[in-house]
Amino acid sequence: MSAKKVLMPEQQPDIRNKNFKEVALGYDEKMAIEEAERCIQCKNQPCVKGCPVHVKIPEFIKLIAQGDFEGAYQKIRETNSLPAICGRVCPQESQCESVCTRGKRGEPVAIGRLERFAADWHMKNSVDKVELPAKNGKKVAVIGSGPAGLTCAGDLAKLGYDVTIFEALHTPGGVLMYGIPEFRLPKVIVQKEIDSLKRMGVKIETNMVIGKILTIDDLFDMGYDAVFIGTGAGLPKFMGIPGENLNGVYSANEFLTRINLMKAYDFPNHPTPVKVGKKVVVVGGGNVAMDAARSAKRMGAEEVYIVYRRSEKEMPARLEEIQHAKEEGIVFKLLTNPVRIIGDENGYVKGIECVNMVLGEPDESGRRKPIPEKGSEHVMDVETVIIAIGQSPNPLITSTTEGLEKQSWGGIIVNEKTMETSRKGVYAGGDAVTGAATVILAMGAGKKAAVAIHEYLNNK
């Protein structure tokens, strides 16, 4: 049996870096069966424990090996309501695949690719059977339609709750729609997952900024029995260096929202503009930085640089995204940190001054602290700067809800077992609680909250 995963076909780097179509093309049936046969169906199933929503991995893989693709999909759906998304964006290398027994010698089983295959096969070949559960007469409001909210809503709908999701933007999906680009996660797929939730009876109200048009107290007054807050961490951080308000400096959130949600790559058919210079610097080393850099390249930038203050080893981005970025021609300037952005006489960016860094002793997070190297200042000539150094939770809800306790950095404080907040009947999960993390962790939190809400309302 092969020590390596069955390769997944991809668009060639010099072709894909000029379009927004999906990079990874997915397995066909033959490839999927071949890969599924690599799973040794081990008894202790470490992979299941490695998955935040405990997908029954060996069981669904066995079904794929037997050619029962629909059966495999249904098996995944028992615990995961968004498999087409998770199969694409989960960091499997640090979750299910990191503990796969096959990975001890050779490569682990490609669990993510198989999950994606089953979900895509289902979308192409089957129609969802709508089996609406008996309604239990209780109403739950879910604030935010990102991965946490969608999962919580789906699980509650399955249990018979009357669920309404309130979304601030005009399109549901949260980061799946405005953040992660089309070339990693096609929006049609996100839309299909959302449509299948709607068929289960979940209502989605867009353009509803909770904290402004309605408060959490209003929701209880309207007859909702419980509330789940899944509002994410969408508040961009800036560096606080001179020149950050020059024309041509974007937060990654703004840049990606213009491109993904508003489809600025299709200007002027979609009239939202975005400006991408010939030379672009993206500051940061996470997935958001990779997404912004790769999007800038696809918008026609000739040179795109990732500027990161630590070394590649410390980069929080997924390995696969770093590799894809490099293949597409993104240049990595590591151990480099911006000190100021320089503008021309009209106030447009013309350069960024950076300083070299050396790594010192590990800090409290365990990562070696970068220290600026004196006299190493240098200027890079660029026209666009995109800041991708992280996000924190938006204070709109916490500032308008009395008695909702939060951390000093804005995260909502919850009981980690039940996701209940300091307000009775109010639960929270995902990035709104943890700060910017992963899609699958947000889904796990949404799931946990759904169980706790069910228990709470049953005993009420």
Added chain:
Amino acid sequence: MNEILEKKQLNPTVKLMVINSPLMAKKAKPGQFVIVRVDESGERIPLTIADYDADKGTVTIIFQEVGMSTKALGKLNVGDRLHDFVGPLGVPVEFSPDVKRVLAIGGGVGVAPLYPKVKMLHKNGVKIDSIIGGRSSEYVILEDEMRAVSDNLYITTDDGSKGHKGFVTDVLKELLANGNKYDEVIAIGPLVMMKMVCQITKEYNIPTMVSMNPIMVDGTGMCGGCRVSVGGEVKFACVDGPAFDGHKVDFDEAMRRQAMYKDMEKKALDEYEHRCKLGGILNG
């Protein structure tokens, strides 16, 4: 929801629409704004809430047709629906109870966001002098409405076709030079007008509130496209404003940022007008 109940042409480029939006009408306060998307592929544009009526469930918007999206919006008629209508956004304005006499200054379409604030102050017994201006007489909007909530109303036009010939700042200077005392000035209009007003009121040390109109995308604090420098600090106009202490605002930076997409805005408008013309030929 989002249905246009009333449409009025206020001047050659400014239109008023009354929108059916019961939930928003209940929550809206002076100083707040909405984000509008005209159609399915449209951009998100911020517009001021010019008035609201909780009993009728309506929110009034007033907008100037300056580019593609506002022109497309202006083409909609009574009975049509806005694709997306989000709000109320931004922080409502607040006035200290010590404010007894206010000078309100509105330039062009800026009178629209000025009006609900003045209306509220007037209702609370504050004495109001107002200066409203326009390019020429036909460009002066909300004259009757402003007169109804002002103790004294001054009108200026650039060409002298109505009221004082000149700028709103000319009347402002005159009023201050004549010894009129104000606890606060509110100025809303083009950035350059607000900048000039602030320069003058600074000399007299009169607190001055301005309302910023930067480029916005989401309007909920998630992107920072609308950032303005206020007293050396970076603020997001959509969640921290749009009203700020005018003496602390970096107007030069704001003007520069507002012009960032000028070329692309023109392209989008040209394309749109071209398409409309083609559509006209095909339909005709």
